[in-house]
Amino acid sequence: MNKKVVVIGSGFSSLSASCYLAKMGFKVSIYEKNDTVGGRARQLIKEGFTFDIGPSWYWMPDIFDTFFAAFGKKTSDFYQLDKLSPAYRIFFSDDSITIGDSMDKICVEFERIEVGSSKHLRKFIADAQENYDIAINKVVLRPGISPLELVTKETVLKVDQFFKTISGQVRKKFKNPKLISTLEFPVLFLGAKPSKTPSFYSFMNFADFGLGTWHPKGGMYEIIKAMHSLAIELGVVIHTDSPVEKIRVEKGKAIGIVVDNKSIDSDFVLSGADYHHSETLLDEHHRQYSEAFWSKKTFAPSSLLFYIGFDTKLMNVEHHNLFFDTDFERHAEEIYDEPRWPTDPLFYANFPSITDSSMAPDGCETGFFLIPIAPGLEDTPQLREQYFDLIMARFQKRTGQQVENNIIFKESFCVNDFLEEYNSYKGNAYGMANTLLQTAFLRPKLQSKKVKNLFFTGQLTVPGPGVPPALISGKLVSELIAKADK
DSSP: OOOEEEEEOOSHHHHHHHHHHHHHTOEEEEEOSSSSSSTTOOEEEETTEEEESSOOOBOOHHHHHHHHHTTTOOGGGTOOEEEOSSOEEEEOSSOEEEEOSSHHHHHHHHHHHSTTHHHHHHHHHHHHHHHHHHIIIIITTSOSOOGGGGOOHHHHHTGGGGTSBHHHHHHHHOOOHHHHHHHHGGGGGGTSOGGGSBGGGGHHHIIIIITOOEEETTOTHHHHHHHHHHHHHTTOEEEOSOOEEEEEEETTEEEEEEETTEEEEOSEEEEOSOHHHHHHTSOGGGOSSOHHHHHHSOBOOEEEEEEEEESSOOSSOOSEEEEOOSOHHHHHHHHHTSOSSOSSOOEEEEOGGGTOGGGSOTTOEEEEEEEEEOTTOOOOHHHHHHHHHHHHHHHHHHHTOOOGGGEEEEEEEOHHHHHHHHOOGGGOSSOBOOOGGGSGGGSOOSBOSSSBTEEEOSTTSSSOSSHHHHHHHHHHHHHHHHHHTO
8 A cells, every 4th residue: 555645835845745755656645724836936816917926036947857857747848938138137326237148248247347357257157067066966965864965075175165155255356346246146045144155055156147047938836837737647636725733643653634623644744834833733842943943043034025016018127136226235234143124125126027928918017026134023014115115216216217106006925924824934935044054964854853754845954945955855855755664
């Protein structure tokens, strides 16, 4: 008889693990608290506008290719993928930088800002590519059980890069603050300040400049739909509107879950929900990590998000836009060092309808604005409105257009929503930061040390935050479950 696995949550890591487990012959059932699958990668469709509620950047296309190839599929079997040209634009107070779709174009832009910088850039990205190859093919494919996982002949040669920082490496070769911000930006996806992120993580710069930025037609939710379709094809049973109330443990072994006051038996329990929340579903003596443990960890930011329908096409913007027209370091300090609502925040604006007409009505624009903020902050309608007015004024000034009167509707999402919708610890948006002391085996474990046959996956465990790491996390935990079944 096939062994049963119940999976809590239906985000990228849960869907990934479910597909791998089903392929191995397990009988897999997913229980999702919300009314649609996808976890944080959900979709809002309103008045003809389509929004990705969560992730909006498609980086590392090779990771998606590898995932679908494991099941004899290709991404093109499910969605159309287009490389963005340009990839994105960064606005500063007195200028903007456009990141093209090739190294040659990016080098020309760097030279415009700082003569001689393109030579350093090519060397920096070549080194970053080496790190990418090591990270993807050696390091992230290991389950975070032992420090020895980090010891390969390749990582030994680069051991110093785990003790130096991205910020330090970038600032050695580049002097212009605009270029420094441009090169430090990608590691923000890892959830920590560049000055706290090991320089080995420069592989994110190769993911950016080397592999490019892509867009699945219809939005990022097309990937969730593809994985959902694949899971169903593999025999996974998915239950939505099914919040899990308890993880059942008997004689030190996970034996199932409780949903809607009903006990559901299983041989293994896997949670892809927020790790901290998942452990609250256990009696306290079965939890691996205390409240003190979580409170001491460096969490990636939360976000204040706005989803806006404009009744006009916007000017002077690209698909992805970063507004770095204020003090980068000050905003980072207000997220990580002295958490508070930012004085003058950086923000991100995404207009997918610029390159994908399917995402907005004719003549209109779909707008997604994101302000990174510290997790755990007070969240009120007044604060949301205050910050919307602040960034909209700057957006209009930097892009030379007045569009406030062209807003058809506006919806927001912030700390309280992350808590309510995703049971997210302190309302964080991106999980736990990848600092030196929160890398690989130093992250919360995929396998419970206290409860047999209980496993975890997702952005609070290995490899870390982001969509590609979530796909990998699902693969890693499926292999551990298969090993435990032997």
